[in-house]
Amino acid sequence: MNFRNFKLPGFVTYGKGSFQKVDEILSHKRVNNLPVIFFVDDFFKNNANFLGTIPLRGNDQVIFIDVTHEPKTTYVDELKDSLTAQFGEVSGIVGIGGGSVLDITKAVSLMMKNPGSSADYQGWDLVKYAGVYKMGIPSISGTGAEVSRTCVLTGPTRKLGMNSDFTPFDQILLDPLLLKTVPEQQRFYTGMDCYIHCIESLNGTYLNAFSRMYGEKALDLCEEIFLHKDEWDDDSDEKLMMASYAGGMSIAYSQVGVAHAVSYGLSYLLGTKHGIGNCIVFDKLAHYYPDGVLKFKEMISKNKIEIPKNLTQSLTEDQFNKMISISLGMEPLWENAIGKNWKSTIDHKTLRELYGQF
Numbered sequence: 255m256n257f258r259n260f261k262l263p264g265f266v267t268y269g270k271g272s273f274q275k276v277d278e279i280l281s282h283k284r285v286n287n288l289p290v291i292f293f294v295d296d297f298f299k300n301n302a303n304f305l306g307t308i309p310l311r312g313n314d315q316v317i318f319i320d321v322t323h324e325p326k327t328t329y330v331d332e333l334k335d336s337l338t339a340q341f342g343e344v345s346g347i348v349g350i351g352g353g354s355v356l357d358i359t360k361a362v363s364l365m366m367k368n369p370g371s372s373a374d375y376q377g378w379d380l381v382k383y384a385g386v387y388k389m390g391i392p393s394i395s396g397t398g399a400e401v402s403r404t405c406v407l408t409g410p411t412r413k414l415g416m417n418s419d420f421t422p423f424d425q426i427l428l429d430p431l432l433l434k435t436v437p438e439q440q441r442f443y444t445g446m447d448c449y450i451h452c453i454e455s456l457n458g459t460y461l462n463a464f465s466r467m468y469g470e471k472a473l474d475l476c477e478e479i480f481l482h483k484d485e486w487d488d489d490s491d492e493k494l495m496m497a498s499y500a501g502g503m504s505i506a507y508s509q510v511g512v513a514h515a516v517s518y519g520l521s522y523l524l525g526t527k528h529g530i531g532n533c534i535v536f537d538k539l540a541h542y543y544p545d546g547v548l549k550f551k552e553m554i555s556k557n558k559i560e561i562p563k564n565l566t567q568s569l570t571e572d573q574f575n576k577m578i579s580i581s582l583g584m585e586p587l588w589e590n591a592i593g594k595n596w597k598s599t600i601d602h603k604t605l606r607e608l609y610g611q612f
Contacts (some may be wrong), residue, residue, distance in 0.1 A: 257394035257495065258369070258372075258520040259340050260403060260419070260506055260507060261403055261420075261421075261422050262401065262422060262503075263356065263373075263390070263401055263422050263423045263424070263425065263426045263455070263497040264422075264423070264424040264425060264505070264556075265391065265424070265425045265426070266425075266426050266427075266428065267425070267426070267427045267428065268428040268429075269428075269429065269430075270428045270429065270430055270431050270492075271429065271430060271431060272427055272428070273307065273391065273427065273429040274307075274428070275306075275412060276348070276389075276391070276427065277309035278398065279389070279425060279427070280309065280311075280345075280346070280348070280389075282468035283345060283346050283387050284311070284345045285345045285386065286348075287313070287346075288314060288341065288343050288344050288345040289312060289313040289314045289315055289341055289344055289345060290311070290314045290345050290346050290347070290348060290361075291314070291315055291317060291320070291337060291344050291345065291346070291347045291348070292308055292310075292314065292315070292316045292317065292347075292348045292350060292533075293317055293319045293320055293322060293333075293347060293348065293349045293350065293351070293358060293359050293362070294308070294316050294317070294318055294319065294350045294355070295318070295350060295351030295354075295355045295393060295510060296318045296319060296320055296321060297321075297351070297393075297435070298321075298351075298393075299318050301435075301447075304465055305441070305588060306484055308350075308600050309494040313341070313381060313487075316437070319349075319354070319355045319358055321351065321352065321354040321355060323408075323525050324354065324406075324408050324413070324521055324525060324527065324528060325354050325357050325358050325361070325405070325406065325407050325408065325465050325528075326407060326408045326409070327371060327372040327376070327408065327409040327410070329358070329371040330358060330361040330362055330365060330372040331365065331371050331372055331373075331408060331458075331470070333358070333362045333368060334362050334595065336367065337426075338366070339494065339571070342405070343366070343386075344366065344386055345361050345385070345386070345387060345388065346363075346386050346387030346424075347362060347370070347387070347388050347389075348360050348389040348390075348391065348394055348451075349388070349389070349390050349391065349393070350432075351393050351394070352392065352393065352397065352399075352422070352440075352444065353392075353394075353396075353397030353398075353444070353447075353528060353529075354528075355400040356390045356399040356400060356405075356423075357390065357395070357399055357404075357405035357406055357407070357415075358405070359388055359390060359405075359423075360385075360388060360390075360405035360416070360421050360422075360423065361387050361405045361407060361416055362385075362507060363386075363387070363388035364381055364383075364385035364405075364420060364421065364612070365385070366385055366386045366419075367383045367384060367385050367386060368382060368383050368385070368610050372409075372416065373409040373410055374437075375405060375406075375416045375418075376409050376412060376414040376415065376416060377416075377417050378417045378418075379417065379419070380417035380418065381416055381420045381421065381455075381567045383420070384420045384425055385420060385426050387425075387562075388423050388424055388425075389423060389425040389426070389427065390423040390425070390426045390427070390433070391427045391429070391550070392426075392428065392498070393432040393433065393435070393436070393493070394440065394441065394444055395433060395438045395444065395445070395448070395491075395494045395495045395497070395498035396441075396443075396444030396445045396494065396497075396498050396501075396529065397430060397444055397447050397498065397528070397529070398446045398450040398451060398498050398499070398501050398502025398505065399502070399503075400423065400426045400427070400464050400476045400498070400499065400502065401422070401499055401502035401503055401504050401506065402422070402505070402506065403417060403418065403422050403506065404416060404418075404421055404423045405421055406528070408521065408522055412516075412522065412580055413500075413518045413519075413521055413580060414583075414584075415521040421535050422589055423555070424597040425469075425489045426496055428499065429490045430488070430492045430495050431491075432493065432584070433491040433494070435490065436551045436555075438486075438558065440452035440529075441486075441494070442553075442557050443527070443529030443530050443532075444498075444529045444534055445476060445479070445480055445497075446476075446480075446528040446529060446532065446536070446550070446553070446570075447532050447534050448472060448476055448497050449473065449476040449477075449501075449531075449550065449553075450503060450510075450513050450514070450532050450536050450546075450550075450581040451469075451472070451501040451502070451505050451510060451548075452469045452470075452473040452476065452501050452504060453473070453506075453511075453536075453543050453546035454509075454510045454511030454513060454514065454543075454590070454591065455469045455501075455504045455505050455509070455510065456469045456473065456504075456513075457509060457511065457542075457543055457546070457552075458508055458509060458510075458511055458590035458591060458595050459589065459590055459591070459592070460507075460509050460589075460590045460597070461508055462507060462508065464507045465504045465505070465506075465507050467503075468500040468501070468503040468504035468527070469496075469500075469501070469504035469505075469508075470506060471500050472496075472498075472501035473498035475493045475496060475497035476494075476495070476501075477495050477549065477553075478493065479497075480553045480557060481492055481549065481552060481556060482540060487502070505579060508588050508590060509575060509587055509589075510587055510590070511537040511542070511543075511587055511588075511590055511591035511594075512534045512535075512542045512543070512587075512588075512591045513532050513537055513543075514532065514584070514587055515581050515584040515587040515588055515591070516535045516581050516605070516608060516609070517531035517532045517535045517586060517596040518532070518580055518581060519576070519578065519579075519580035519581040519605075519609070519611075520534065520535065520565070520566075520577060520612065521571075521579030522576070522577065522580045523570045523576055523580075524565060524566075524576050526565070530562065533550075533554075533559075533561055533610050534562055534565065535612065536550055537550065537551070537554075538608065538612070542591065550582055553594055559603055563611075563612075565612050566609055566610060566611075566612045568609040574606055574610075575589070575602075577605075577607065577609055578602055578606060581605055582602075582605070588600055
């Protein structure tokens with residue numbers, strides 16, 4: 255067994271209406287009148303009612319985060335440079351949004367205390383110093399970004415996370431009421447990200463009792479709300495929020511697998527959003543996850559979702575080669591999915607055939 259001493263979020267607040275506790279939590283984290291910066295998903299830009307509930311004090315500032323594209327190292331660096339130029343230092347950063355906003359929050363927090371570009375820290379355990387205080391508040395559930403030790407970024411040469419013990423949030427706040435505004439299709443794609451986390455963890459070579467406990471519960475919740483419920487309700491929001499948390503915990507002591515390894519290449523080249531990209535790829539992975547893909551197709555049908563097709567039909571061989579290179583670089587994911595000898599079955603030809611199906 256691969257023993258690890260892994261870092262989790264420092265504190266967890268959960269419950270309907272718990273967003274009202276943000277001001278109280280932050281009151282103990284403000285340093286020398288330095289501002290708290292709120293990174294808020296662009297989705298809320300015109301929602302005056304919600305914005306009015308954000309507890310701004312003194313020089314606190316709301317910055318709307320553009321999530322049109324997957325998080326990029328250049329965007330993280332721009333945000334860090336802007337905050338440094340305007341304030342020098344900050345008391346902390348609060349991220350409110352989906353996986354992209356949460357990952358950007360974690361990355362900028364780290365870059366406020368680490369020199370250079372965020373691209374320098376794409377990899378495992380490259381971050382040297384703890385960032386400024388950071389709080390994550392998901393307004394959409396599924397990615398598990400609220401509990402993970404990584405923040406996935408697209409850099410100049412690859413899509414890879416800043417994986418480190420300094421990356422997890424100091425505080426997360428889980429308020430199911432924040433999920434009520436999520437569009438139906440987006441809810442499905444991020445929910446399937448959670449489902450795929452569980453399938454990859456539960457079928458991986460890294461599987462252990464810790465991962466199995468969280469993964470099985472998260473999987474049951476995903477199947478209940480996307481396969482067995484006829485209507486979405488408040489109970490569904492709570493269960494998806496808990497599935498996201500448990501799914502993220504499941505891969506904390508294991509790893510994801512084929513879908514993520516392949517979708518990273520798709521996302522890097524085409525800018526495909528993470529949840530959608532995972533669905534596009536997972537739909538073609540019956541060879542690796544037969545039972546999981548079968549239920550996935552049932553959920554697609556029940557929820558009347560159309561998976562995008564023909565994304566790679568007009569790509570050049572150089573473009574295919576770039577995606578393949580990105581994917582083959584995700585070695586821990588392939589090892590979890592296939593085993594230590596994964597290179598004997600996963601090669602350029604295998605991935606070229608797979609990418610040609612999307």
